[in-house]
Amino acid sequence: MSYKSDIEIAQEASMKVINEVAAELDIPEEYVENYGKYKAKIDYNILRDYQDKPDGKLILVTAITPTPAGEGKTTTTVGLGDALSRLGNKTVIALREPSLGPVFGIKGGAAGGGYAQVVPMEDINLHFTGDIHAVTTANNLIAAMLDNHIQQGNPLGIDPRQIVWKRCMDMNDRQLRFITDGLGGKPNGTPREDGFDISVASEVMAVLCLASDIRDLKERIARMVIAYTYDGKPVTAGDIKAQGAVAALMKDALKPNLVQTLENTPAFIHGGPFANIAHGCNSVVATKLALKMGDYVVTEAGFGADLGAEKFLDIKCRASGLRPDAVVIVATARALKHHGGVAKADLNNENIPALEVGIENLLKHVENITQNFGLPAVVAINEFPTDTRAEMDFIEQKCRELGVNAVLSQVWAKGGEGGEALAKEVIRAIDEEKNEFRFTYDTDMPVKEKIEAIAKKIYGADGVDYLGKTSKQIADLEAMGFGNLPVCIAKTQYSLSDDPQKLGRPSGFNVAVRNVKPSVGAGFIVVLTGDIMTMPGLPKVPAAEAIDVDDSGKISGLF
Numbered sequence: 001m002s003y004k005s006d007i008e009i010a011q012e013a014s015m016k017v018i019n020e021v022a023a024e025l026d027i028p029e030e031y032v033e034n035y036g037k038y039k040a041k042i043d044y045n046i047l048r049d050y051q052d053k054p055d056g057k058l059i060l061v062t063a064i065t066p067t068p069a070g071e072g073k074t075t076t077t078v079g080l081g082d083a084l085s086r087l088g089n090k091t092v093i094a095l096r097e098p099s100l101g102p103v104f105g106i107k108g109g110a111a112g113g114g115y116a117q118v119v120p121m122e123d124i125n126l127h128f129t130g131d132i133h134a135v136t137t138a139n140n141l142i143a144a145m146l147d148n149h150i151q152q153g154n155p156l157g158i159d160p161r162q163i164v165w166k167r168c169m170d171m172n173d174r175q176l177r178f179i180t181d182g183l184g185g186k187p188n189g190t191p192r193e194d195g196f197d198i199s200v201a202s203e204v205m206a207v208l209c210l211a212s213d214i215r216d217l218k219e220r221i222a223r224m225v226i227a228y229t230y231d232g233k234p235v236t237a238g239d240i241k242a243q244g245a246v247a248a249l250m251k252d253a254l255k256p257n258l259v260q261t262l263e264n265t266p267a268f269i270h271g272g273p274f275a276n277i278a279h280g281c282n283s284v285v286a287t288k289l290a291l292k293m294g295d296y297v298v299t300e301a302g303f304g305a306d307l308g309a310e311k312f313l314d315i316k317c318r319a320s321g322l323r324p325d326a327v328v329i330v331a332t333a334r335a336l337k338h339h340g341g342v343a344k345a346d347l348n349n350e351n352i353p354a355l356e357v358g359i360e361n362l363l364k365h366v367e368n369i370t371q372n373f374g375l376p377a378v379v380a381i382n383e384f385p386t387d388t389r390a391e392m393d394f395i396e397q398k399c400r401e402l403g404v405n406a407v408l409s410q411v412w413a414k415g416g417e418g419g420e421a422l423a424k425e426v427i428r429a430i431d432e433e434k435n436e437f438r439f440t441y442d443t444d445m446p447v448k449e450k451i452e453a454i455a456k457k458i459y460g461a462d463g464v465d466y467l468g469k470t471s472k473q474i475a476d477l478e479a480m481g482f483g484n485l486p487v488c489i490a491k492t493q494y495s496l497s498d499d500p501q502k503l504g505r506p507s508g509f510n511v512a513v514r515n516v517k518p519s520v521g522a523g524f525i526v527v528l529t530g531d532i533m534t535m536p537g538l539p540k541v542p543a544a545e546a547i548d549v550d551d552s553g554k555i556s557g558l559f
Contacts, residue, residue: 006113007558010121013262021260025092025293033255035129038120041255042268044213044285047292055291056092057430060324061300061380062309062369064362065503066493068344069334072113072382072412073300076330076419079116079411080380080426081298082263083419087427092294093118093267096282096302097132097257098125099200099274101172101536108543108559114412116419118259118267122555131208132170132199132272134253138246139204143167145242146226147182150190156239157229160192164517165226166534170199174537197534201277204246206522208253209271209283210319217254218247224521234480237521256286263416266293275302276493277534279311279524284320291322296427303493305329305365306458313373314440314454315486315524323437325430326376327369328422330409331362333391334384339504348386355391359398360505364460364496366404372457374436376429379406380422383413405429443484447474447516450487451527455511459496465512473516477525480518488524490532498530 004012018040022032033041061077074095081093095118098110103125111121118124127133143165150158169176176196182189199205203224211217222238229235237243256270270286273279280302281287290297301308309327317323333355334347340358342351362379369377379399381392392408399406407425410418441453448464448471455461466474477483494500497509515528528534538544547557 005559006109006117007121007556009115010117010119010262011554013119015119016260016264018258021264021266022258025266027293038259039123039129040258041129041252042258042289043255044289047289050292053292056294057296057325058291058322059296059298059326059328059426060309060312061298061328061330062305062365063303063330064335064365065304065306065339065496067335067338069332069338069347071330071332071335073330074110075113075116075412076328076380076382076409077298077300078112078118078261079409079416079419080328080422081265081267082116082261082416083411083423084296084298085263085265086416086420087423090295091265092290092297093261093265094282094287094290094297094299095267095269097128097269097272099132099198099272100126100170101198101200103558104544104547105172105536105538105542108546108557113559115262115415116411117262118269119262120259122558124259124269125558129257131253131257131270134250135202135205135208136168136170136199138249139168139199139202141246141249142226142237142242145240147189149240156235158227158235159230160190162228163192163226166195166197168197168199168202172198172536172538174535177533177535195535198274198536200272200274201534203519203522205271205273206278206519208250209273209279209281210316210522211254212284214247214251214254217250218243220521221246225518254285256283256289275308275311276532277490279315279488280308281312281316284316284322287322288320305368306496307491307493309369310440310454310458311488315488318439318486319523324375325435326378326426328378328380328426329362329365329369330380330382331395332382332384333387333395336362336395341503350388350391352390352394355394358504359395361496363398363402364505366399366402368458370402370404372440374438376433376435377404378422378425378429379404380409381406383408383410443486447478447483447487447525451489451513454487454489459511460505460507461497461509461511463510465510467512467514470513470516477516477518482518482520482525485520486524488519488526490526490528492530492532
């Protein structure tokens with residue numbers, strides 16, 4: 001059987017003019033800023049008019065540990081939103097913006113799949129409304145002003161060897177990870193070791209997603225630590241007077257973007273921090289706006305529940321006051337068999353013994369959500385044509401043993417219709433199950449205790465190894481007064497451990513911390529573990545090789 005590609009399905013979609021979508025959410029026209037016929041920015045100041053309106057129910061979608069077999073988290077998020085709409089509920093979806101790095105790297109697109117997509121798919125994947133470009137430019141303005149400060153006499157006494165602010169670009173480019181710049185003599189700057197991060201891993205992106213308004217944005221920018229002086233004191237973006245210009249560059253980027261699904265369910269797509277490096281959630285402003293507009297809001301957090309969901313709950317919820325009403329954990333039989341040791345080429349074959357091993361990964365994520373965070377959970381089994389009834393029965397039985405219902409999701413093939421059973425179970429969980437939400441740790445705990453709480457409770461580690469100077473880095477941050485911040489752990493997405501080769505539910509391991517740095521503007525401490533990179537590289541065969549555009553401007557090759 002042949003299937004249409006995601007982009008072919010998206011290009012056949014019948015979209016509503018975006019003003020009509022906004023009108024259905026009761027958004028007055030003065031708050032709608034059009035970007036063509038099918039995209040708009042919504043002025044977040046509308047929240048002032050809706051501050052007394054009760055919030056809808058918030059549903060967080062997360063997943064098992066990712067595999068090459070695919071899990072379909074965004075597809076499930078979109079399909080669940082469409083299903084809730086089909087059941088007569090006013091529903092809004094809240095997603096992150098795709099980064100050009102994964103679009104041209106492995107994924108080839110990140111707007112859902114099959115008949116559960118957000119559209120216009122090509123625009124969303126390529127440039128969209130320019131938010132990530134604004135983040136890139138704002139980040140690099142700080143870098144330029146920092147180096148210029150040193151060039152123009154360095155009145156703050158910045159040590160060029162202790163500059164922690166990197167330039168960025170929204171592309172996977174390993175060649176730029178470690179560079180030397182400022183060469184060519186005194187007119188060209190101060191020679192130093194430098195490097196680039198991918199834009200979505202930058203603190204500017206994190207700040208965009210956590211800021212509540214333009215004033216809060218400026219205050220967060222001013223607090224960002226960019227370097228240290230010769231005597232070890234932190235230098236901030238505010239010290240070089242960058243916050244005003246940076247905020248000016250980002251004033252439009254701060255406004256959430258409104259689009260729609262294939263079934264015309266409204267969707268806010270705003271912000272794009274990576275979940276293996278940054279905090280991996282869409283913007284607080286977009287989520288809060290969606291909650292004022294809908295009875296149900298479906299949002300997602302990146303990668304597995306050990307990364308995006310943990311950071312959504314321990315960082316975003318703590319900073320914003322948001323509280324999920326239920327969590328959906330997405331899994332596939334194929335991915336669970338991969339966690340059980342089956343090679344990708346053999347995943348289409350029924351293999352209950354492998355599933356029995358691999359399902360432990362899913363059960364760990366379920367335990368994290370229900371027992372650690374105290375939230376109602378539903379498992380969504382994202383259906384593939386090769387799945388067997390025996391495999392589905394096995395997954396459902398194992399989930400029931402943990403007191404969680406598993407529901408077959410057919411949204412890829414059937415859109416919202418294929419998600420109605422899932423939607424009904426999520427509504428039941430919200431209405432009937434206890435919600436005893438709690439954080440993994442208290443922020444007044446020492447930094448090491450917070451790191452160890454996540455490593456032991458969420459990852460299942462025995463402990464944490466602090467390599468090199470990391471213990472001193474932590475002690476210095478606590479001495480500077482940053483010790484009460486939450487921690488954002490940068491870790492491989494491919495394992496519950498910090499070793500991407502340890503699939504399933506590993507045990508008997510320690511997490512290796514190799515660098516610790518402050519993201520004071522974002523409001524957390526970044527802890528880098530294992531071999532995680534803040535500038536990814538392209539794979540052997542990048543998705544970019546398959547992307548093209550014809551003479552009429554029609555794009556092909558986006559998955």
